[in-house]
Amino acid sequence: xxxxxxxxxxxxxxxxxxxxxxxxxxxxxxxxxxxxxxxxxxxxxxxxxxxxxxxxxxxxxxxxxxxxxxxxxxxxxxxxxxxxxxxxxxxxxxxxxxxxxxxxxxxxxxxxxxxxxxxxxxxxxxxxxxxxxxxxxxxxxxxxxxxxxxxxxxxxxxxxxxxxxxxxxxxxxxxxxxxxxxxxxxxxxxxxxxxxxxxxxxxxxxxxxxxxxxxxxxxxxxxxxxxxxxxxxxxxxxxxxxxxxxxxxxxxxxxxxxxxxxxxxxxxxxxxxxxxxxxxxxxxxxxxxxxxxxxxxxxxxxxxxxxxxxxxxxxxxxxxxxxxxxxxxxxxxxxxxxxxxxxxxxxxxxxxxxxxxxxxxxxxxxxxxxxxxxxxxxxxxxxxxxxxxxxxxxxxxxxxxxxxxxxxxxxxxxxxxxxxxxxxxxxxxxxxxxxxxxxxxxxxxxxxxxxxxxxxxxxxxxxxxxxxxxxxxxxxxxxxxxxxxxxxxxxxxxxxxxxx
Numbered sequence: 001x002x003x004x005x006x007x008x009x010x011x012x013x014x015x016x017x018x019x020x021x022x023x024x025x026x027x028x029x030x031x032x033x034x035x036x037x038x039x040x041x042x043x044x045x046x047x048x049x050x051x052x053x054x055x056x057x058x059x060x061x062x063x064x065x066x067x068x069x070x071x072x073x074x075x076x077x078x079x080x081x082x083x084x085x086x087x088x089x090x091x092x093x094x095x096x097x098x099x100x101x102x103x104x105x106x107x108x109x110x111x112x113x114x115x116x117x118x119x120x121x122x123x124x125x126x127x128x129x130x131x132x133x134x135x136x137x138x139x140x141x142x143x144x145x146x147x148x149x150x151x152x153x154x155x156x157x158x159x160x161x162x163x164x165x166x167x168x169x170x171x172x173x174x175x176x177x178x179x180x181x182x183x184x185x186x187x188x189x190x191x192x193x194x195x196x197x198x199x200x201x202x203x204x205x206x207x208x209x210x211x212x213x214x215x216x217x218x219x220x221x222x223x224x225x226x227x228x229x230x231x232x233x234x235x236x237x238x239x240x241x242x243x244x245x246x247x248x249x250x251x252x253x254x255x256x257x258x259x260x261x262x263x264x265x266x267x268x269x270x271x272x273x274x275x276x277x278x279x280x281x282x283x284x285x286x287x288x289x290x291x292x293x294x295x296x297x298x299x300x301x302x303x304x305x306x307x308x309x310x311x312x313x314x315x316x317x318x319x320x321x322x323x324x325x326x327x328x329x330x331x332x333x334x335x336x337x338x339x340x341x342x343x344x345x346x347x348x349x350x351x352x353x354x355x356x357x358x359x360x361x362x363x364x365x366x367x368x369x370x371x372x373x374x375x376x377x378x379x380x381x382x383x384x385x386x387x388x389x390x391x392x393x394x395x396x397x398x399x400x401x402x403x404x405x406x407x408x409x410x411x412x413x414x415x416x417x418x419x420x421x422x423x424x425x426x427x428x429x430x431x432x433x434x435x436x437x438x439x440x441x442x443x444x445x446x447x448x449x450x451x452x453x454x455x456x457x458x459x460x461x462x463x464x465x466x467x468x469x470x471x472x473x474x475x476x477x478x479x480x481x482x483x484x485x486x487x488x489x490x491x492x493x494x495x496x497x498x499x500x
Contacts, residue, residue, distance in 0.1 A: 006073060006323075007346050011234040015165070016227040016244030017251070022164040023223035023320070024248065025313030026255050027171040027286070027306045028110050033220045034260060035282020036379075038269055040213035045260045046199045048210065052217025053253045055428075056224065058421030059389050060249055061413050062396035063228050064242030071237040074327025075228050075320070076392045078484065081331075083395035085486045086479045087468070090333050092388045092395075093324055094464035099384040100321040101355055102456075103222075104314060105363030106381075108142040108149075110284075111310035115141065117287050118303035121296075139364050145314065146363075150356035153318035154347055167312035174305035175259055178286075182262035182293045191268040191275060195261065211431040212441075215382035218428060220256065222385050223313070224248040229320040266293060318352055325351035332478040334471065379436065383457030386429035393422030433458060 011019065037045040063075065072078040076096050081089025113132045120129025131137050152163065186192045202210060227244035234240045263276065267289055271277045274289060281288045286306055290299035326348035329338025342349045396418040397404070404415040436454040439446030447455055472479045 006232045006326075006341070008233060008237075009235050011230050011240075013235075013240050013244055013247075016230065016234055016241055017247045018164050018168045019230060019316050019319070020224045020227035020244055020248030021172075021251060022168045022312045023226035023316040024221065024252050025107065025171075025223065025309045026252055027175055027302075027309035028107060028313060029220040030175070030256065030259050031284055031286040031306055032106070032110060033216045034263055034285045035276050036216045037213050037260075038264075038276035039282055040216065041205055041209055042269055043193060043196070043199050043264060044202065044205055044210075044213070045264065046257055047202050048213040048217050049220070049253070049256050049260055050200070051202070051210075051214055052221055053249065053256075055421045055424030056218065056221040056389070057246075057249050057253075058417040059393045059425065060224065060242075060245050060421075062393040062418035062421060063225060063245060065396055065400065065414050065418075066392070067228055067231055067242050068238050071231040071234075071241065072327060073229060073232045073323040074331070075225060075231070075324065076388050077324050077333070078327055078331070079399070080388075080391050080395040081333075081484045082486065083399040084391075086333070086481055086484065088391065089484070090328075090468050090471075090478075091461070091464055092391045093328050093333065094467065095384045095388040095391075095461055096324050097321055097328075097355075098460050098464070099222075099381055099388070100317055100324075101358040102362055102381055102384075102460075104146065104149075104317050104321070104355065104359035105142070105366065107310045107314045107317065108145045108359065109138070109363060109367075111145050111307055111314065112138050112141045113284055113287060114303050114307040114310065118300060118307055121291070121300055121303060135367055139367055142363050142367075143360050145311070146356050146360050149311065149314035149318065150352060152315050153322065154342070154349060154352050155345055164312055164316060167308045171305040171309045171312075172255065174301050175255055177298070178290075178293060178302055179258040179262040182259075182266040182289075185293060186262070186265035189266050189268070191270055191273055192266050193264045193268050195265055199261070199264070207431070208435055211428055212379075212435065214428050215379060215386075215432050218385055218425070219379075219382050221249065221252060222381070223317065224252070225389075226316055226320050229323045263289065318355055321355040322348045322351040325354065331483040332475050333483075335475075379432070379441070379453040380456035380460075383429060383432055383436070383453075384461060386425040386432070387461060390422045390425035390429060393418040393425065397422070 034045070037048055041048050066079040070079060070082065074093065077089055077093025080092040116132040117129050120126060224245050227248055228241040231237045231241040263285065267274045267276055267281070269276055274281060274292060276282060276285065286302055290302040294302055325334060325338045328334035329336055329351070338348065338351045338354070340350050341347065397415055400410065400414040403410050405411060433454065435441055436451050436457065439449055439451050441451040441453050446452055477483055
């Protein structure tokens with residue numbers, strides 16, 4: 001594996017866990033997906049959250065086992081290239097990069113909403129609170145956010161880690177306060193739902209509704225692999241990142257269950273007023289529930305928490321994007337310029353700025369193309385997330401195929417858990433591809449009678465085939481298997497995974 005020149009021994013277990021949680025961005029993910037889940041599965045949101053957690057949790061073990069033997073910043077790209085060869089590995093890396101670039105734009109969009117809502121509430125101005133709805137102001141502000149986040153990520157992993165610890169703890173505390181107060185006030189709510197254990201059972205859900213909700217749930221957990229993306233910069237790089245990823249996923253699950261149950265108990269599932277299926281509420285749940293649940297001035301704290309969550313995740317999401325591009329450049333799967341590091345900060349400078357520019361362009365186009373840009377991008381992200389996470393899970397099984405039945409540890413963590421994760425993710429992928437072809441899927445936006453979600457999700461993956469063909473002609477060494485050797489764990493010599 002290639003030594004890339006990143007700083008080493010910088011990120012510990014706590015720091016890695018914080019980076020993972022920050023990338024998931026629980027406050028942002030909840031305000032963006034709770035309405036989508038309610039519209040898809042009604043009161044069954046808690047069980048769908050658990051269902052989204054399981055394949056992610058199982059897939060995390062595939063990442064952990066890969067990381068034990070190959071702590072490489074390219075993660076999914078490098079590992080699937082090793083397991084399945086350069087072409088499949090390149091597509092996995094492409095899907096990971098495109099997904100993170102899209103979510104950067106999505107994060108910036110949420111940050112814009114809550115910035116103006118925070119300022120408007122602070123000065124009691126409805127005019128300022130609604131400025132985010134002006135598309136020109138929205139896009140310009142979004143570009144400013146992306147520029148700031150790009151600069152902070154460019155400054156280095158040290159700056160990023162220290163900023164994240166403060167922002168993550170703040171948003172988790174505000175979500176805990178919101179959840180507790182929503183439950184406490186639910187008894188006086190006229191539209192709330194009485195708590196029921198049936199919320200934790202899938203009984204009564206149609207397959208299409210369950211999968212639609214599951215796609216949103218999987219999106220809400222996405223980002224924990226950031227803890228592994230900084231493996232070359234971590235202390236004890238072969239063990240610490242995997243532990244941080246598992247701690248991150250478990251922490252997020254508990255947070256989501258508390259807030260989803262509390263929100264249903266307080267706001268209910270109606271399509272009017274504060275109901276979670278009201279379109280005015282579903283795109284921005286906390287923006288509408290903060291004041292009724294928390295009152296003034298605590299509601300400003302929740303606005304600030306979502307703003308901090310989006311801003312923090314903006315910064316950390318540059319890590320997997322830039323490091324995947326860095327690895328692809330180092331191995332010749334992308335232009336060599338992506339392998340360049342800043343001489344002082346030792347960050348992948350070209351890759352970082354490319355991600356920022358790509359996110360800015362995507363957001364500007366989508367804002368004017370779709371009235372409900374957040375909904376469509378979340379559903380389309382589910383397609384790409386399931387693709388490259390599932391590919392990595394199956395890659396783990398194939399890579400370790402000669403060791404799977406040597407002992408019970410290998411059977412469970414290198415075969416059974418990755419198999420369950422991969423099957424779950426690919427099942428969601430296939431059903432989502434089928435359903436998203438309908439122009440009614442997601443926000444209802446379509447092009448030529450085909451749902452915008454399918455065009456975004458599958459179209460961007462297929463566009464990678466064109467880019468791959470161009471790169472194959474220009475720099476064929478990677479595609480001939482000369483820079484990453486296609487082999488199994490059985491063929492690798494232990495403790496010799498890094499080369500200059």
